[in-house]
Amino acid sequence: MLRALDIRDILIIDHLELNFQAGLNVLTGETGAGKSILLDSLGFVLGWRGRAELVRQGAKQGEVMAEFDLTPDHPAHAVLAEAGLPTGDTLLLRRVNTAEGRKTAWVNDRRCSGEVLRALSDTLLELHGQHDDRGLLNPRGHRAMLDEFANLADMLVTVRERWTTASRARKMVSETRIALEAIRAEEDFLRHAVAELDALDPQPGEDAALDLRRRDMQSAERIRGDIQRAQSLLTGGADAALSDAQRWLEGVADQAQSALDAPIAALLRAMIELGEAQDGVARVLDGLDFNPGELEDCEERLFAIRALARKHDVLPDDLGGYADTLRQKLAAVDAGDQDLADQEAALAEAEAAYAGAADQLSAARRETAAALDAAVMAELAPLKMERAVFETRVTDAEAGPEGKDAVAFTVATNPGAPAGPLNKIASGGELSRFLLALKVCLRGETGNQTMIFDEIDRGVGGATADAVGRRLKSLADGGQVLVVTHSPQVAAQGAHHWRVQKRVVDGQTLSEVVPLDDDERVDELARMVSGDTITPEARAAARALLAG
Structure with missing residues (x-):
């Protein structure tokens, strides 16, 4: 106070x-x-x-x-x-x-x-x-x-809680619908892109591996001829000449009193080195041996991977992850209808719960309005306004956290006169008495x-x-x-x-x-x-x- x-x-x-x-x-x-x-x-x-x-x-x-x-x-x-x-x-x-x-x-x-x-x-x-x-x-x-x-405080708490639940469910349904519409707008693209990526099936690191293999095959084409010409010379009689020379020298070695031992040993070493050179060249040629169609296939796949990477604006090594992202979007499309149906069912349940609580609140308000009217009328009589009519009007309004009712206090100061808003119908003195009667009826704990x-x-x-x-x-x-x-x-x-x-x-x-x-x-x-x-x-x- x-x-x-x-x-x-x-x-x-x-x-x-x-x-x-x-x-x-x-x-x-x-x-x-x-x-x-x-x-x-x-x-x-x-x-x-x-x-x-x-x-x-x-x-x-x-x-x-x-x-x-x-x-x-x-x-x-x-x-x-x-x-x-x-x-x-x-x-x-x-x-x-x-x-x-x-x-x-x-x-x-x-x-x-x-x-x-x-x-x-x-x-x-x-x-x-x-x-x-x-x-x-x-x-x-x-x-x-x-x-x-x-x-009605407890009923109001229930209505507010159910309004909040319904509002959240309504927002969730709206957001899901918007998301689904956005995904459905690109569904054809998603399905085509996923099919294209699945058909190619690019692997992490494949771009670098293909590029290295392509370079190796292109290089092999350039050096193979020279190596083959060298091989033909190495295998075109050089080993037979050395073998004949060795045989002739060994036939007269005893008569030369060991003077030919060193040349014969050198020839033997040369024949061994020649054999190793021939084997090494052969191995290189074997390594350079490839199917000309393999280079074409390698280049075709490499170019396909890089073309897809440019198309989707990602790195070649990220194509696999990008494909997973698109698959998730498609899964959302496929599962979205069910999710939306579940959310709409939850919304319907929440709205029904709110409507039930709001209806109970409306009924309580209408019932109480009659009691308030009777109480105010009882107070008006000692205030010399026994001919006036006070009415609490409860009408339908837009639903909200406080229910779906509009409430207005109306008065008619004389029998047969139309009722209207409290502050527009009553004169100064009448208004004072209406206010006092209302306050007496509406008072609760006045100590606060x-x-x-x-x-x-x-x-x-x-x-x-x-x-x-x-x-x-x-x-x-x-x-x-x-x-x-x-x-x-x-x-x-x-x-x-x-x-x-x-x-x-x-x-x-x-x-x-x-x-x-x-x-x-x-x-x-x-x-x-x-x-x-x-x-x-x-x-x-x-x-x-x-x-x-």
């Missing part, structure tokens, strides 16, 4: 320190006394967008501090944790606005952004009034209010949030104003409600009362807020009853109001 508000140099406020308490806190005062400035100041420290110029004339800067008490389970703790800000039992907000328009904010003495302030504001405070566009008058929030009234009602009693008086005040008091039980009011019947219901008034200091008009004791409160209520001149009758009426 809001514990304290400290305002310095804001508009016509020089310095105000306000200490609020639990229960119903009322602020009264003449029109123009500065009650709206208090709300502007509170909105400023909470990060709301409001007046552009707030700094009091002549001051260098304006400053507002607000202190809130937090329960251990207060949702503000989660906002603070997410923002990396310190938390505890007390929350201190401070915001400064310089005369040049620069704004700076602190939360528990740590600098923070306006966005963090606004996030905290949503957990700390509710503002309701005739121009309330943040709460009950905002149709975008009506569904959430109905769900809270019906305690401070509720502010800004002149919600405008346009009503007498017994109706008394009924408004009693409902505001009821709302404040166990929590905190601040009411800016011109109605003495409403003000009399307050547990704590402040008067907003103006004073002139050194020719300058300033606004101040004065807490009222019991006697001062009687005078203030009497002023509200009779005007500037307070009569004994007005005081008696004030005491009667306070006595209840």
Whole structure:
């Protein structure tokens, strides 16, 4: 709850320190006394967008501090944790606005952004009034209010989970279809390319091996003739001549008295070397011997491998791996239909599960809408609007994580009159009472949030104003409600009362807020009853109001 508000140099406020308490806190005062400035100041420290110029004339800067008490389970703790800000039992907000328009904010003495302030504001405070566009008058929030009234949190969790599951399944099906369409667009190419690669079956390292073999065969063609001519000379009688020479020399060796031994040994060695030369040349010729068609086949395969490599823009040694990649794509095409069918079946199951949960949620909403209508109508009767009709309309909407319903609060202020949106049909006073009746019916645990009602009693008086005040008091039980009011019947219901008034200091008009004791409160209520001149009758009426 809001514990304290400290305002310095804001508009016509020089310095105000306000200490609020639990229960119903009322602020009264003449029109123009500065009650709206208090709300502007509170909105400023909470990060709301409001007046552009707030700094009091002549001051260098304006400053507002607000202190809130937090329960251990207060949702503000989660906002603070997410923002990396310190938390505890007390929350201190401070915001400064310089005369040049620069704004700076602190939360528990740590600098923070306006966005963090606004996030905290949503957990700390509710503002309701005739121009309330943040709460009950905002149709975008009506569904959430109905769900809270019906305690549908568990059903909402189920619907959100099933929506998420269906969304993921839908995305998977879409991605699979797109991938399949892309692959099918090149299916003919894939099948032709794989068949072509399978027929050739290139192996890693084959390009280099074929190129070496081709070079060897081309080289063999160039040197084979010379080697054959050399062989013909080596085998064309040289060995026979040497053999004849050896025989003739050996026949006369005895007569030469060993003079021919050395030449005969040399001839023998020459014959052995000649034989080795003949064998070596023969072996080389055998190695150079190849089928002329083999060179043609080698070149044809080498050129085919290199042509495929250029066609697919890969290295020759990578053709095998590239073929495997294409086969995987083809396998995806072949298996894709089954995968898609499985995914579509899973999607259908997820959508059916979502539809079932959403239907249950819709049924619960429609059933609860009738209960909410009855509750609001019961509250309208004491507020002198027993002839008005309130209806919560639940209509079909585009499916989403919150279900497939649109919810809108509609009213008809007179029997037979057409119903319409709450903020367009009701007049100012009627709207105030509709808002109050709704808030009474929709209230949950009020201890976590401070509720502010800004002149919600405008346009009503007498017994109706008394009924408004009693409902505001009821709302404040166990929590905190601040009411800016011109109605003495409403003000009399307050547990704590402040008067907003103006004073002139050194020719300058300033606004101040004065807490009222019991006697001062009687005078203030009497002023509200009779005007500037307070009569004994007005005081008696004030005491009667306070006595209840």
